Amino acid sequence: MTTHDEQTLLDQASRLRKDIPPERDLWPGIEAAIADATPAGRRDPGRNRWPAAAALAATLVLALLIGYGAGRGTPEGSNGATALQPVSLVEAAGLLETRRTMAAEIEAGLHRLPPDAQAVVIENLATIGTALDEIDAVLAEAPPSGLDRQVLMALYVDQLALLGSVRQLVLHSNQEILL
Amino acid sequence: MTDPAPTSDSAVVALPGGSERGLAALVDAARSGDGRAFERLYRQTVDAVYGLCLRLTANPALAEDCVQQTYLQAWRNLDRFRGDSALSTWLHRIAVNEVRGHFRRESRHEVDSADEEPPARAPGSGTDIDLERAIAALPERNRAVFVLVGVYGYPHEEAARMLDMAVGTSKAHFHQARRRLMDRLGTQT
Numbered sequence: 001m002t003t004h005d006e007q008t009l010l011d012q013a014s015r016l017r018k019d020i021p022p023e024r025d026l027w028p029g030i031e032a033a034i035a036d037a038t039p040a041g042r043r044d045p046g047r048n049r050w051p052a053a054a055a056l057a058a059t060l061v062l063a064l065l066i067g068y069g070a071g072r073g074t075p076e077g078s079n080g081a082t083a084l085q086p087v088s089l090v091e092a093a094g095l096l097e098t099r100r101t102m103a104a105e106i107e108a109g110l111h112r113l114p115p116d117a118q119a120v121v122i123e124n125l126a127t128i129g130t131a132l133d134e135i136d137a138v139l140a141e142a143p144p145s146g147l148d149r150q151v152l153m154a155l156y157v158d159q160l161a162l163l164g165s166v167r168q169l170v171l172h173s174n175q176e177i178l179l
Numbered sequence: 180m181t182d183p184a185p186t187s188d189s190a191v192v193a194l195p196g197g198s199e200r201g202l203a204a205l206v207d208a209a210r211s212g213d214g215r216a217f218e219r220l221y222r223q224t225v226d227a228v229y230g231l232c233l234r235l236t237a238n239p240a241l242a243e244d245c246v247q248q249t250y251l252q253a254w255r256n257l258d259r260f261r262g263d264s265a266l267s268t269w270l271h272r273i274a275v276n277e278v279r280g281h282f283r284r285e286s287r288h289e290v291d292s293a294d295e296e297p298p299a300r301a302p303g304s305g306t307d308i309d310l311e312r313a314i315a316a317l318p319e320r321n322r323a324v325f326v327l328v329g330v331y332g333y334p335h336e337e338a339a340r341m342l343d344m345a346v347g348t349s350k351a352h353f354h355q356a357r358r359r360l361m362d363r364l365g366t367q368t
Contacts, residue, residue: 009360012310013329019226020233022243027221030250031214037251 099132099160102167109170121166128166131159202266210257217257220266221250227267228274234326235278237315245277252277271331275323275341282319313363317356324349325356 106125110118135156202223208216228249232242252273253260260269314322314330320342327338328349339349 005361005365006357009310009357009364010329012306013314013325014332016307016310016330018230018331020230021226022229022246023239024243026225026229026243026246026250027218030221030247030254031218033247033251034214034217034254037255 099163102160102163103129106163106167106170109167113170121170124166125163128159128162132156132163135159203262206257206260206262206266209254210260217250217254224266224270225250228270231271231326231331232274232278234311234314234330235275235323236281237322241281245274245281248277248280249274268337271333272341275327278323279342309364310360313360314356316363317359320344321352321356321359324352325360328353329356 103125106121110121113121135152138152202220205216205220205223209220225246229242229246232245232249233239236242236245249270253270256273260266314325317325323342324338327333327341328335333341335346335349335353339346342349344352
């Protein structure tokens with residue numbers, strides 16, 4: 001080919017049709033994938049509230065954990081902030097450790113409650129535990145990114161906040177717990 | 180996946196069915212969670228996205244998968260689309276990422292892609308079909324650069340950004356692709 005042919009080739013390439021319709025409608029598959037990827041189904045107009053909700057939930061957990069850290073004591077030379085250091089919205093391992101520790105303390109404090117209250121607490125712990133396990137499984141199974149991860153972490157923190165509430169009630173109960 | 184948010188206004192593809200302004204309104208609505216708006220957005224842009232995916236993959240089924248993943252990622256990242264570049268560029272960047280991700284996952288080699296059958300639905304006239312087939316037969320990276328620069332008109336800077344390569348590398352691939360195309364088409368005449 002000559003130089004002229006080169007230019008002809010480029011001209012022809014630039015004139016090629018840019019838009020090619022797919023042979024079938026791909027939207028149903030996309031819609032299903034979006035639904036699968038969104039834990040609470042299709043996001044509604046309020047979905048942008050999640051970052052704020054996550055922050056609020058994190059604040060709740062931090063507040064609970066401050067009490068938690070003070071209640072359990074901290075290592076010599078450390079302070080509350082140090083004890084809370086591992087707690088992070090993006091560090092599931094820290095949250096998992098917190099969950100395990102709080103669950104153990106709740107279990108240890110259950111004997112303070114009357115039998116009826118113990119049953120209620122155990123039932124609620126099971127519900128919270130199931131929710132945490134499910135969120136954990138989704139996060140571990142197919143690590144999501146962006147907003148989905150944020151939403152899942154916020155849900156996890158929400159459940160952890162509930163667990164912290166239960167812990168506080170158990171440890172500081174005067175045997176008049178109503179859950 | 181890397182952040183698909185484009186950084187420059189280098190749109191070269193006119194999207195059918197709506198102006199960029201109209202599409203921006205749909206983006207705003209979809210960003211608020213309006214699924215119908217996102218569906219309309221999809222319907223107005225899918226031909227442009229599928230066209231690129233088909234040419235990059237030279238495989239209709241794979242192109243469909245990449246289109247689906249592109250819109251899933253677009254939905255997830257709508258908040259990142261700031262509108263300082265054209266929607267078509269943004270979608271194309273996501274699509275290129277998806278295609279590249281597929282090739283990475285499949286550990287595809289350029290030798291393999293060079294042996295692939297060209298797409299069955301190469302559109303256009305006879306000479307266009309010859310060219311489409313020749314493009315489809317190019318090695319993967321040659322093809323990607325030529326499609327983005329030669330067919331879709333992206334500058335090398337943008338193509339290099341999309342393909343995560345140096346601008347000089349993009350130019351080298353383009354030159355190589357052009358020579359291969361001329362050789363192939365020349366032997367057919």
